[in-house]
Amino acid sequence: VRRNPGEAEFHQAVREVLDSVVPALTRHPEYADAKIIERICEPERQIIFRVPWEDDRGEVHINRGFRVEFNSALGPYKGGLRFHPSVYLGIVKFLGFEQLFKNALTGMPIGGGKGGSDFDPKGRSDREVMRFCQSFMTELYRHIGEYTDVPAGDIGVGGREIGYLFGQYKRITNRYESGVLTGKGLSYGGAQVRREATGYGTVFFAEEMLRAAGDSFDGKRVVVSGSGNVAIYAIEKVQLLGGTVVACSDSSGYVRDDKGIDLDLLKELKEIRRARIDAYAARRPHASFVAGRTVWEVPCQVALPCATQNEIGAAEAAALIRGGCTIVAEGANMPTRPDAVRAFVEAGVRFAPGKAANAGGVAASALEMQQNASRDSWTFAHSEQRLREIMADIHARCHATAQEYGMPGNYVAGANIDGFRRVAEAMLAHGLI
Ligand code: NDP
Numbered sequence: 235v236r237r238n239p240g241e242a243e244f245h246q247a248v249r250e251v252l253d254s255v256v257p258a259l260t261r262h263p264e265y266a267d268a269k270i271i272e273r274i275c276e277p278e279r280q281i282i283f284r285v286p287w288e289d290d291r292g293e294v295h296i297n298r299g300f301r302v303e304f305n306s307a308l309g310p311y312k313g314g315l316r317f318h319p320s321v322y323l324g325i326v327k328f329l330g331f332e333q334l335f336k337n338a339l340t341g342m343p344i345g346g347g348k349g350g351s352d353f354d355p356k357g358r359s360d361r362e363v364m365r366f367c368q369s370f371m372t373e374l375y376r377h378i379g380e381y382t383d384v385p386a387g388d389i390g391v392g393g394r395e396i397g398y399l400f401g402q403y404k405r406i407t408n409r410y411e412s413g414v415l416t417g418k419g420l421s422y423g424g425a426q427v428r429r430e431a432t433g434y435g436t437v438f439f440a441e442e443m444l445r446a447a448g449d450s451f452d453g454k455r456v457v458v459s460g461s462g463n464v465a466i467y468a469i470e471k472v473q474l475l476g477g478t479v480v481a482c483s484d485s486s487g488y489v490r491d492d493k494g495i496d497l498d499l500l501k502e503l504k505e506i507r508r509a510r511i512d513a514y515a516a517r518r519p520h521a522s523f524v525a526g527r528t529v530w531e532v533p534c535q536v537a538l539p540c541a542t543q544n545e546i547g548a549a550e551a552a553a554l555i556r557g558g559c560t561i562v563a564e565g566a567n568m569p570t571r572p573d574a575v576r577a578f579v580e581a582g583v584r585f586a587p588g589k590a591a592n593a594g595g596v597a598a599s600a601l602e603m604q605q606n607a608s609r610d611s612w613t614f615a616h617s618e619q620r621l622r623e624i625m626a627d628i629h630a631r632c633h634a635t636a637q638e639y640g641m642p643g644n645y646v647a648g649a650n651i652d653g654f655r656r657v658a659e660a661m662l663a664h665g666l667i
Contacts, residue, residue, distance in 0.1 A: 241324030243543060247331050247568060248275055254650040257639050262658070268666070270658045277330060278311075279303040282323070283373040285351055287366045290359055298322075299370050301349035301377055301385070304330035307660035310381055311347030312337055312596060314388030314417075317366075317395065319354045326350060328543070329388070332567055333596070335653030336589035339628050342600040347383055349374070355390050367398035374399075375406050380413035380607075386599050387417040389542065392463060393429070397422075412606035416599035425602035427617035428595075433467025434618070435594015435625050436538060436565040441475060442629035443561055443584050443645075444536075452476035457534040458495075459483050460541030461504050461511055464565045464592065468538050469495055481532040483541065484511040488529040491521035533557030540565030551577040564588035575646065590632050590649040597624045 235245055252271065259265055285297040300323060303311040313333040316325070326348050334346025351370060355363055377383060387396055396417045403414055418424035427434070437451075444450055454477040458465050461482050469479045478494040489495075489511055499517055503509040515523035530537065530550040537559050539545055543566065546554075551574035554562070562578055563586040564570060570578075570585070578585040598621055605611050612620075632648030641647045 238324075238327070241327055243328035243568070244324045244331065246572070247328040250568075250572060250646075251331070251335065251650050251654065254647045255654045257647075258651045258655055258658075262655075264662065265658050268662055270661055273661065274305065274334075274654075274657065275331070277302050277304045277327065278306060280323070280327075281377055285353065285366065285370050285373070287362075287369045289362050297351050297353040297366070299349070299351045299373060300326045301374060301383070302326045302330040302347060303377070303383055304346040304348070305334045305657060306345035307657050307664060308338055309343035309345045310379075311383040312344040312386070312599065313346055313348040314350075314386045315391045315395075315399075316348070316350035316388040317353045317355050317390030318350070319352050321350045321352045325543075329567055332589050334657060335650065336593045337596055338653040338656040339590055339631070339649060340593050340597040340600065340624060341627065342597060344384075344596065344600050344603075347385075348388075349385055350388065350391070353390075355395070360394070363395060364398045367395055368402045371399050371402035372406065375403050378403075378414055380411055380603075384413065384599075384603065385415055386596070387463070389462070391417075393417065393419055413603050416602045418602070423602075423606055425598065425605050425617060426612060426614040427621055428598045428602055429463065430467040430470070430618075431598030431621055432464045432592050432595030433469070433540065433565060434471045435597065435621055436464070436468050436540070436563050436591050437471035437475065438594065438622050438625035439586055439591040439629055440536060440538065440561055440563040442626055443563065443586060446629075446633065447584070450476070451536070454478070454536050455480055455534045456536045456538065457481045457529045457532050458538045458540050458565075459488075459529050459545055459569070460539075460566065461500060462541070464595075465538075465540035466497070466501060466504065468540050468565050469500070470497055472536075472538075473497065477536065480534065481529040482511070483529045485541075486510050486512065487523060487525040487527055488532070489514045489521050489523050490532055491518060493520065530554050531557075534559055536561045536563075538563055538565050539569035541569065542566055543568045544571050546570045546574045548573045548577055550574065555581045555583060559583060562586070563591040565592050567592065579644070584643065584645070586632075586645045587649050589653060590628050590645060593628055594621055594625055597621060
């Protein structure tokens, strides 16, 4: 805490991982000898830069850009860019730290990094977003590359932003380096299923949790927070597997629709019109909009937090438990506070942390890099099948590791220990660097 003052989210993420890797440290004294913990908590490189841009009225704005290159023991730094006014170094470091173990869990050759800016894309025109992205990339380009650091999207950075960022990278470097960014459009090197991958992957993971208990999504009531990229495709896959999503949200409140969320309407409102969630209830007379509250008060059997960090505290966890929830799988990064995780565990709710449950996004990004490197493009069906296998494999490893360490069913311990061990082994092999 003294070394990284004021970075509350980073402290929370580090504490959560360190708490659960203690048994691995006891079993592997060589990790302590090589000061793996101290080294793993210190990013390899942190870049902070000025991003000047001009709005449509000619007014000049200055934002701050970040890229934290956390750890490259397993491969090039890999992780998304977030554009949101709440972004500061503590958020980027928490996300980069989580990313490192998540990427390790996928079993693919990718290291951990994260970046972004305190720029708020909300209410900005396409041209303003384009000018911002161009200015952001004018600095970022010198730090990234197919073999060094490969950014992707996150909150506020979707297909439109990745397109502008890629265009500027190509222009500055005069290189068509497809593998420098992932989440690209299908017309210029993007991969099938990348857009759907985080949401679908979270649902595949939850499906494995259900299967392990002899159950399935069929007939389940599900609530999903958020209505962005992760949430929309989580809702889509739940519906395809026979569940009913009865509520979703944005930062203004939530909509409840007991007949099941109308996905076409939600996509039209969120992906095309960029509307607020109350517009959904205005178009579906039997649905209701509840302003300023969270979805967790709606009774459900499965909860998929897919919006943002720290959205489930003790009160929300208690409401979920009261409402009959038995499975929570995190689509977002660290949406559940530590006290809420404890409450779930004590109540016997099976809980999957984001670094395992939402790893489908980065896994699909690694598949996109694989296709770019071989100048190939796979079908939707093949890509989805690969994603499904990867999620089943992550689930199996978390499950087995938790068992190996005498904590059966504890996905938090399983994910943290397995991810940590993979990174630690590679760091040991590379020597003191
Ligand atoms: P988007 O920007 O597409 O969507 C975020 C959604 O969450 C929006 O609907 C937003 O509403 C909503 N939201 C934000 N804050 C709150 C809040 N306090 N209460 C309720 N809703 C809120 O982002 P993504 O879907 O890409 O990312 C969501 C989460 O998933 C993040 O934690 C991200 O780090 C994580 N993630 C994303 C991956 C990806 O591939 N995209 C990969 C792995 C993790 P509003 O529009 O009102 O702000």
